[in-house]
Amino acid sequence: MFRLLKDKIYSKLMLVFTLASVSLVLLIGIGLYYKSLPLLHKLSWGTLLTSSEWRPLKGLFGFFPFIMGTLWVTAIAIIIALPLCLLTSFYITEYAPARIRKILIPFVNLLSGIPPVIFGVWGVLFIIPLIQNHIAPHFVEFSTGYSVLAGGVVLAVMIFPLIVSIVCEVLMTIPHELKNASLALGATKWETIKKVLLRKAKPGIIAATVLAISRAFGETIAVLMVCGNNVAVPHSVFDPGYPLPALIANNYGEMLSIPMYESALMFAALLLFIIILLFNIISRLILVRLERGLSE
Amino acid sequence: MIRRKLEESFFRVLMVLATIIVAGSFFLIVGTIFYKGMPFMNWDMVTKIPGGGFYIGKEGGVLNAIIGSLYVAGGATVLGLIISIPVAIYINMYMNGKNYVATGLRIAFDVLFGIPSIVYGAFGFFIMIYLGIRASLLGGILAVTLLVIPILVRTLDEVIQTVPKELRDAALSLGATRWEMSKVVLRQILPGIFTAILLSFGRAIGDVASVLFTAGFSDNIPTSLHQPAATLPLAIFFQLSSPIEEVQGRAYASALILTIVVLIITIFSSVLAKRFSKNKIQ
Missing domain, CATH: 1.20.1070 (Rhopdopsin 7-helix transmembrane proteins)
Known part of the structure; x- marks a missing residue:
């Protein structure tokens, strides 16, 4: 009893x-x-969402520059990462010999373990000089290197492991029969990927992308270190930006004597929270449905 | 026909290139950190606290941050485990683990996992003010605990699912209560619990945004929970912006130390996890 x-x-x-x-x-x-x-x-x-006036001392809080900063770095990161990661995932699952695959997957895992601040240091030491001295001079007259492009590149590398591991997992669950049928009809491997695998893996790829976007949205330190943090709407990839998480991290605790400032920073956190919550729920639902579809 | 063959080889080359970039970025990052950090590594770095202030002093090392990081990550992992083990057991042993509620809970924890650490930091700070705690070791541990709970729950959950159902049934059929059955299962997944600890510790030790407002920063090693504590990622972040070369060097060396620690943890945990995980959370 x-x-x-x-x-x-x-x-x-x-x-x-x-x-x-x-x-x-x-x-x-x-x-x-x-x-x-x-x-x-x-x-x-x-x-709050559409005004560009950021004058905390006068009580004006327009979040538009920060929202645009976040959107710029996220968009750049996804544009760089998605094609690279899809190609990598196809290579890992369809082409790579087992021996190479066994070496590749651990490296992707290792990359996912590296802390954000290390990505930031790498960005400052490697990406910034690269953009400042070798890339920007071809396009604009002057750039310090601290730009939304730098933020985007660093973020792209950070979301590599996330996209690759999800897409690889989704690709590996596609039945062999489908691939074999396509190959037996005389399609090349690439044609099979293009016409069969891509179509079949589409929900998984979308889920991975949505997850990656939400990760990129919330990433703070690495982006803050390379983005320039200038309160203005960026107009080119070489302009500095000021994403929402960087705004919170840079000002919290210091500016709290200004009225409403704390509230404004909490609002920024709330915005991030809502967006990321929605994105996460969407992608998790897609992934759960995929998993369930397979087990039935 | 030739066009199709060409297309095939073209994309094949593209894929190999993409793979080299993705896998190579790891070497590029670790290489950069080693290249910059190695010249500044010495015994003082890991055995002394910074002399004359972390931002301007040229002497000493980052022992304060190393110890602080261990305290924060260790404390958060222990607290997190105390909360997560019951949760994982409840989902799997008491709720049957397969119904819609369990699925809903899993999604909720996955969503919690996706919430950025800066939001946890801001929320942690809010709670601290509410409870009247100042930026301190305790505050840092609390904020990081929030951050690691979803990781621990989902990892433990995956591990428990790998335990054969027969084992549970055998325990139940011998007249054990569900709690006694859970103890049997817990013994089975001990190595899995260790994996979860490593994963959580690795995440906790590397995170900045959650400790930024909650742990404070100090040149000294904290001796009580109410003193501010330095952490390695913050030491890197703050010292990197210093105009003094030696201080920047300390940031590079700290980055190197953190990278090595995290790599060792990741390697260990992935070796262990290989035996358990079917679908890891991302």
């Missing part, structure tokens, strides 16, 4: 732990919303 009681007590205790940790999603959302209320009372969502 005592044992059953023990089981009951532990069961309830664990339920509490589970509910508490899951409700973190809600708690974070509510907490951030609550903290950004003062700002939302004063300015409407529309003004």
Whole structure:
């Protein structure tokens, strides 16, 4: 009898732990919303999102430059990473001999373990001089190298492992029969990839891309270190940008004496949270559906 | 026919090039860090705290940050484990692990995993103010714990799923309660728990944004939970922007130390994980 009681007590205790940790999603959302209320009372969502006026001392908080900064670096990162990662995944799953595959996959894993700040240091030491001295001079008169392009490149490398591992996993679950049928009809390997695998793996590729976008959106330190952090809407890839997470990281704790500033930073966090929450839910649902479709 | 063959070889070359870029970026990063960090590595770096202030002092090393990082990552991992093991057991042992609620919970933890660390940092700071804690070791540990819980839960969850169902059934059929069955399963997955610890520790030790406002920074090694603590990633971040060459050198050396630590952890955990994971979370 005592044992059953023990089981009951532990069961309830664990339920509490589970509910508490899951409700973190809600708690974070509510907490951030609550903290950004003062700002939302004063300015409407529309003004906050579309205004470019960032003058905290005058109480003007327009997030448009930061939103554009985030969009620029994310777009550059995806444009660079997606084709490279798709080609890599096809090579790993379809072409590479088992021996090479066994070497390649661990390296992708290792890349995913490197902390963001190391990517940032690499960006400062390698990408910035590269852009400043070798790439930018061909296109613009002067660039310090600290630009949305640098942020995009560093981010692209950071999301390589994410996209490659998901797409590889999706590709490996495609039935051999499909590939063999296409090959037996005389299609080359590339034609099979183009016409069979790409079509079949499309939901998985979309899920991986959406996940990668949300990762890129929230990445803070690495981007902050190479982006230039200038409050202005970037007009070319060589312009500096100021993404949302960098705004929070750079100013939190220092500027809190200015009225509404804390609220504004919490609003930035709330924006990030909402966007990333939506993107994550979408991609996870796609992936779960894929998995379920396979097991049935 | 020739056109199709050409297309095939063209894309094949493209694929090989892409693979070289993706896999090569790893070597490029680690190579850059080693190249810059090696000249500044010496015993002082890992055995002394910075002399004369971390931003201007030319002497000493980054022992404060190394110890601080170990405290933060270790503390967060331990706290995280205490919370995550019951959660993983509950999802799998008490909820059957297969129904819609369990799937929903898994998605929720995956989503939590995707939330950027800066949001955890901001939220952690909010909680700290609420509880009246100042930027300190304790604050850092709390914020990083939030960050590692989803990693721990999902890793443990995957590991528990690899335990054969027969084992659970055998325990149950002998009259064990679900809690007693869970103890049997826990013993089975000990190496898996170790993998989860490594993964969480690796993430915790490398993260900046979550400790930026919560852990503070200090030149000294913290002796209590309420003192501010330096961490390696923050030491890199702050010292890199210094105009003094020796201080920048400390940043490079710290980057090298952090990279080596993280690489060792990643290698260890992936060797261990190979035996367990079917689908790792990304």
